[in-house]
Amino acid sequence: MSKVTKNQRTLNIINKSVENGFEFDEAETLEEIRIDAEDFLIENTEASEEECDIESLGNHGQRVDWSDGKGYDFCSQGEIVDWSNNWSKSPDTKVFHETVIDSDANVIKLYYLVGETDMNAPEGFYYSKKEKCHIKIEI
Numbered sequence: 001m002s003k004v005t006k007n008q009r010t011l012n013i014i015n016k017s018v019e020n021g022f023e024f025d026e027a028e029t030l031e032e033i034r035i036d037a038e039d040f041l042i043e044n045t046e047a048s049e050e051e052c053d054i055e056s057l058g059n060h061g062q063r064v065d066w067s068d069g070k071g072y073d074f075c076s077q078g079e080i081v082d083w084s085n086n087w088s089k090s091p092d093t094k095v096f097h098e099t100v101i102d103s104d105a106n107v108i109k110l111y112y113l114v115g116e117t118d119m120n121a122p123e124g125f126y127y128s129k130k131e132k133c134h135i136k137i138e139i
Contacts (some may be wrong), residue, residue, distance in 0.1 A: 003104035016105035068102035087119035
């Protein structure tokens, strides 16, 4: 994959948003136009989905790191999701946490999968912290 510069990414975002009906005030700064164009794309174009884990930082919150592989890197840190709201959901549940726009101006919704936890073990199974999965209870 070839790298995309910050300026190319900005132009891609503005061009794609204009192609989709976005209009801007020429008196605004380029940064203001880019931000408005991003908001427009998020609200008016279809997003793809991509799995992106959230790292727990203990008492220091959570962190998300994502890269499109073309030069745009996104990171966010703080209280991103409330884990406890999702522990008991099905392991294949997608929990969406961020929406990003890549270097080619595509909207991407990032999610993590709940996965197997001690709160969603099916009947007859338990969650093994050592194995990090559900284990069948042997009688």
